[in-house]
Structure formats: structure tokens, C-alpha cells
Amino acid sequence: MQDPATCGKNGLFTKDRFLVDLGTDTVTCPNDVTVKIRRLKDGDGIAKFATHCVTCPLAWQCTTSRIGRKIRVGIHEAVVARARVEQKDPKWRADYRATRPKVERKLGHLMRRRHGGRRARVRGKLRVAADFSLLAAAANLARLAKLEVRSIEGGDG
Numbered sequence: 001m002q003d004p005a006t007c008g009k010n011g012l013f014t015k016d017r018f019l020v021d022l023g024t025d026t027v028t029c030p031n032d033v034t035v036k037i038r039r040l041k042d043g044d045g046i047a048k049f050a051t052h053c054v055t056c057p058l059a060w061q062c063t064t065s066r067i068g069r070k071i072r073v074g075i076h077e078a079v080v081a082r083a084r085v086e087q088k089d090p091k092w093r094a095d096y097r098a099t100r101p102k103v104e105r106k107l108g109h110l111m112r113r114r115h116g117g118r119r120a121r122v123r124g125k126l127r128v129a130a131d132f133s134l135l136a137a138a139a140n141l142a143r144l145a146k147l148e149v150r151s152i153e154g155g156d157g
Contacts, residue, residue: 043075
């Protein structure tokens, strides 16, 4: 059985198992086959292992495609790779969990729950924005009521 950290969808190898060398513009697969990255007009690239996958003993762990495995290499691949390495550090993870904004969770609640956040009830950007602002205000008031906030210090009431 493969390590879950190195397994992707259906137990196949993730992109992390491939060595992307931006200096030589190549990608090396887990079977030590190296192919050139074909760059597109926008700077992104694709490494295709098509002919090598046919005879590769690891192909069943790598791809289900008849035309072989493709690895996409973005224009910001170096930055993304550095961030992935940084995110594996336990200290980074602890800091992220302790300080990340909680707003994403609340936005998720607005989208998933019965507030109708997924579908607009009105037409037009201005009206949709106003409707969502009203929805967010209602969620904030509900939260304040749950926390039993009565008044602001120095305010009336």
C-alpha cells in the first residue's frame, strides 16, 4: 500500500513524486525517465510521458490514461514548490492553524446553509451585492446574539 501523502486520486502518484527541474526545463518520473517541458505561449508548460508509459512497470501506479501521463508546470512553479515545502513544516502548520482568518469558514456557512448564498435571488451586480451584504449582516447579527453581546462600551444602551 502506498503512503497517503504521496498518493493522489485513485491511489495514483501525485505530481510531488515527479522531479521538476526548472533549470533544465525537464521533468523526471518515479521510474527515472526524463522528458522536456514543452512551453506554451502563456509560459505554462506540459511534460508528456506518452511513449514511455507504454513500457513502464510503474504505469499502473501513475496513470489510467491510454496516452500516458502528463505533468502540468505552471509559470509560477518555483514559487508554488517553495510554498509546498514550507507548508510541510510542523511549525508553519501550527502557526497557520492558530492565526488563519476565520472568515473563510463563515463564508462557507453562507454558501452552504439555508441562506441562499449560492444563488442570487435578484438580477444585476449591484442588487446581488446588496443582497449578499444583507445576508452577511444578518449572519453577523445572529452571531452577536449567540455570543450575547448587548452593547458597545461607551455607546448608548
